[in-house]
Amino acid sequence: MPVQRSRPPRLAALSGLLTLGAMAALGVGAAGGSDMAAPAPSPALSATATLRDPAGQVLGTARFRPLGSGNGPVEVTVSVRGLAPGQHGMHVHEYGRCTPGVDPATNTVVPFGGAGGHFDPGMSRNHDDPQAANLYGHGGDLPMLTVGPDGTGQVTFQSSKIRLSGADGVLNRSIVIHARPDDYRSDPAGMSGARERCGVIVRDRFTARDYALPGVQTYPEGVAYDARKGLLYTGSAANGTIWAVNAATGAVSVFQEGGALGRQVALGLKVDAQGRLWVAGGAQGTVSVLSPDGVTLKVLETPPSPRPYINDLTPAPDGNVYVTDSSRPVIYRVTPDLTLDAWLDLAGTPLKYGPGVNLNGIAATPDGRYLLAIQLNTGELWRIDLRSRAVHRVMTGLVNGDGLLLDGRTLYVARNKDQVVSKVTLSADYASGQLVLNEPLTGLRFPATLTRIGNDLVVTQAQLDKLQGGTPETPFRLTRFPKF
Template sequence: MRRTLLLTVLSLGLASAGAAQSSLPLSATATLRDPAGTVLGNASFVQQGDGVRVSVQVRGLTPGQHGMHIHEFGRCTPGVGAATNKVVAFGGAGGHFDPGMSKNHDDPKAPNKYGHGGDLPMLTVGADGVGQANFTTTKASLTGENGILARSIVIHAKADDFKSDPAGMSGARERCGVIERDGLKVRDYALPGPQDFPEGVAYDAKKGVLYTGSAQNGTIYAINAQTGAVSKFQEGGALGRQIALGLDVDKQGRLWVAGGAQGTVSVLSPDGMTLKVLETPKSPRPYVNDLVMAPDGNVYVTDSSRPVIFRVNSKLELSAWLDLSKTPIRYQPGVNLNGIVVTPDGKYLLVMQLNTGDLWRIDLKTKAVKKVLGGLKNGDGLLLDGRTLYVARNKDQVVSKVSLSADYGSGQLVKEEPLAGLRFPATLARIGNDLVVTQAQLDRMGGTPETPFKLTRFAKF
């Protein structure tokens, strides 16, 4: 899976964009349009510490004060408005961005746990219909949990009373713009299902195909990495497999699937038939999360609830390989070991403990365990490129770059990259000089996700 085919034209384009982006400050722009699509202003956003500096210029509005908010979705299209339950202009932008899950409209200075993160100061419009605003807000950011990239800024018809739900009695949505990252190009692969929640991803270089699986229903899609065409590789529920988490492709072109709470590892043929379903020992709380092919011919599997690493040998026999309770790794409430990779020399496993933010090295020969580094809060899937480790940090909505020592026993966090806006990134795969990350939105399961679900391809940074 990790030996990949370079798609020259796309990769060069993404690489050039990545190089340009590295010399620019983290910033974004929104082009403001009226419901007819006419451009009537713009807004700029520049990261400043933990907050963002916002500048808005707009014309063609009635004189006076106008409510202004960041909305959940990056869509300036008609849609159902929460205040009226009718189709309204820019209703596709959804409700107010609410990272603190406050469910409450409030003052622009209220902490996000009390009020929407999208609550902004009002815009004052002069007699000439021109409005300008310049302010800094710490309720929003261009990166992290409060990230507003690929969301929308909306200007309303009336003043905001800063208290009435859902939008401060600010009336119709009159201007809207999608907040787009400056200086960085990515490519999105859209998925067709309304409940896909793509968690795992793997790349088959021989076919030029990406595989991704649903954490909600287990459906596995095949995506042509060049054209973006999507087809169903295997329907969810095949042989009782309801969940598809971590994925990997072996040298025979078989797809391996971690089955989450079902406690299984499934092996699928290159044409999508189930060859084998391997069951881990029965227990109240299994959670088979991720897996990796090793040069020794074995597949190593993490379980996020049970302190054990499983191994599947070439005969497709599954066994408990390492009892983690006898190592420095201590399981705690929540999601424990998750992402797993093997070093190029075949000597070590690197595993991510999500709830502690700790990265661990495990010697495949001696089973000795060593902590590599901490601080990778909400670290999920891993991708190892030589001695550079990329970490998808789901709730933090960034991909982190870690530089590792020659023996993989220590490392340093180099960069945290929000790309063009991420929604709970879970796992990574490599295509030549590009990477692909799933936007899993697992925090939206049981709620309202942003559709279409997508995977995002970007140049290595």
Template sequence: MRALILGTLGMTAALAAGGLALGGGAEMPMAMAAPATTPLRATASLRTPDGAAAGTATFEQVGAGVRVTVTATGLTPGQHGMHVHDLGKCTPGVDAATNTIVPFGGAGGHFDPGMSGNHDSPTAGNKYGHGGDAPMLTVGADGTGRATFTTDKFSLTGMTGVLNRSLVIHAQPDDYKSDPSGMTGARERCGIITRGDIAVRDYSLPGPQDFPEGVAYDARKGVLYTGSAANGTIYAVNANSGAVSIFNQGGGQGRGSALGLKVDPQGRVWAAGGATGTVSVFSPDGFPVAILKTPPSPDAYVNDLTPAPDGNVYVTDSTRPVIFRVTPDLKLSAWLDLAGTPLKYGPGINLNGIVATPDGRALLAVQLNTGDLWRIDLRTKAVTRVMGGLTRGDGLLLDGQTLYVVRNAEQVITKVTLNAGYTSGTVVAEEPLTGLRFPTTLTAVGGDLVVAQGQLNKLQGGTPEVPFKLTRFKKF
């Protein structure tokens, strides 16, 4: 997979495509509350190692940062180190510093979005110190500790989002310099940071290295499809039961990754092949129908595709400035050379997610490295800029005049309202759900959306959270 340095935090990520399945249909109703967009609030119920309630922490988004209020009980008087840890697990686990099983070791190490690898003070920038480094908790003679602070080292959304991570209080003071945790000693209190105003349903995937990238839905079968960016395996997931089976094993026909996925009106599954430069088409039962090759190139990156009302399938390439087209007889050709258009390719990942407007007049595609959304006229091939500001825009889903944009490293789904001609748009909401992990693409299942949590920032280094999952939630 191709890598790109993302944003000011220096996150290395294999970047990917958008997903949208055709069709709607009946499905098992879900008792979910619609996502709230503002203000963002979360809580963590603090527990002792034996599970007893021992305090509460609240988190409220304030601009780019968060206001934190902590009350903890039953602690030794004095100062106690306090940090946000990477994983949302208050279970026993291995402490990497001692290689022993410790209480709350399941929370992992300190949250480190800047990949600094360094423990530092709560005022150090995230490229110098852990993003989870927080002020100490001062405990009084009665064993109760209280702290209130505002920090921009972490937040409830974006690259520094701490939803579904853990707040841990340690036994000793923090020296704010010693790796990995400032000599703070044992983990004495732990709470998972959660939202109470939204419900989700997760579909777990079986593989330890799945890295799901594309997602598509076949309403006639009630099946979700998701493809692995790491090995090309495509799974079929029953949208009601959550049962998972292999639809097509990766590695066949030279397909080492499956990025953007779509289901066409015939029930065939289409997959973009990334650096292989291919588009794969599978029958509804998973057999290869065609492996279509783009022109040979050391710089190919076929990223996403979309069936259009004209019967053709249009394909983005993130490194070559061209849009490919596959005709109904499964012939692939270069349809639009973007050279000479206002859409300029630059370093990194360019065009990514793509959708066709329902009136059959245009395509919409997002350029990840610039954050621009583009309209491509299907009759004149005119390319016009719709809007900007969609940084790290990956997968797209068009629902009437509403466009959902998955912004991978930003770890949010952005809702855009488009005008009647799809020539301008306005951001109306941003949704981090219960803590997204480098989301890539999304699809619709009736009144719900399903997003793939790809974790592609961990594909070339780091330990992903397992199981990998798709997450389902109400449209917002």
């Protein structure tokens, strides 16, 4: 029987401890209710891990499939050979790397150390038994595998601790089988010994392309595409550096160093019709405008305030650029002559600001009539009339909605903490919407914003949940995938 023990206390409420930037990273806010039906799951969502020994020899498989029609508990079937008879601890580990790496417990390089520690979506920092809720134990704590006298073992089990989509998603993580039994008690791994088999959990029948980014503190938040140059731009939420990525080859170069004219962060990015790059400056309360060759043309400052947070922006057909502030209930406007004003005071409108991160992603409709903006902490999508400035709630149910991409009547929403891209179908007047699909791709790590390249989309894997503490998975990357 697993050893029972008292549960550790829950961490203090984050919203009382973090800056707005940290809350933006973690998606902290008061979750609003939803009036939407549950979205359909991704079609044919399943995954497989090919299990190898430290020499690279294939010696087993692990297969993952969700139970039921939604993103529910997962059934896992593990088959392996070549292990010593007896029980073996088995866990899902944080990173999708079956490479040598440092074991923090011993500070030595061990086989499969690159997989990192146990997957811990509840931030429990506690090893426990496979029935413990993720609040109290690692999400990656799995049942043991029993190996027979012939060295083979097979087990099928169900786990409600892991999913193939969402915050508990295990796609592009690793499953590791250890040399010894798991005592389900001792941190960090139940005294289960050496890592003897490892496999990366790869989604079946889905193709995506990653663009690897340099650096260990990159945290790519914004992304934009310049079709004339064939370049993607992405900016760092940690230091403000902006990179240019060749969309065809993946080659990366620095477009502008962080710190340019005082810019310390780069959040939402957009390319306008003149090829200029617009940059939201977060807690600095600024909007920067860069020339097509990377020269700062102007830095626009919003009015002084104790808590500015310029998060995203969008060029509109009327020639203006509209800007969200996640802390102050104002939508700013930059006119064609690069003058900034407070265009819409949201006080007195149905859109109410609350604790945490409020308005975030913003998009303009192609007919030039409306803006669409997502409120991260409540999950509400809003329509704002550019003529009358009337504010209308389109729908709810998109909590942790970050960046938006509007493609005709389809809206794609990067939902950072939920680690999915949501597909929303909008009515002809953009007044209502229906959430139809939550797509985890091949495994997302805190997706923040989106852009489009032809019939493909590109999303940032920002990992902003690691920005205030924790070890991000490197290399940081952008992920390109077909529209769904």
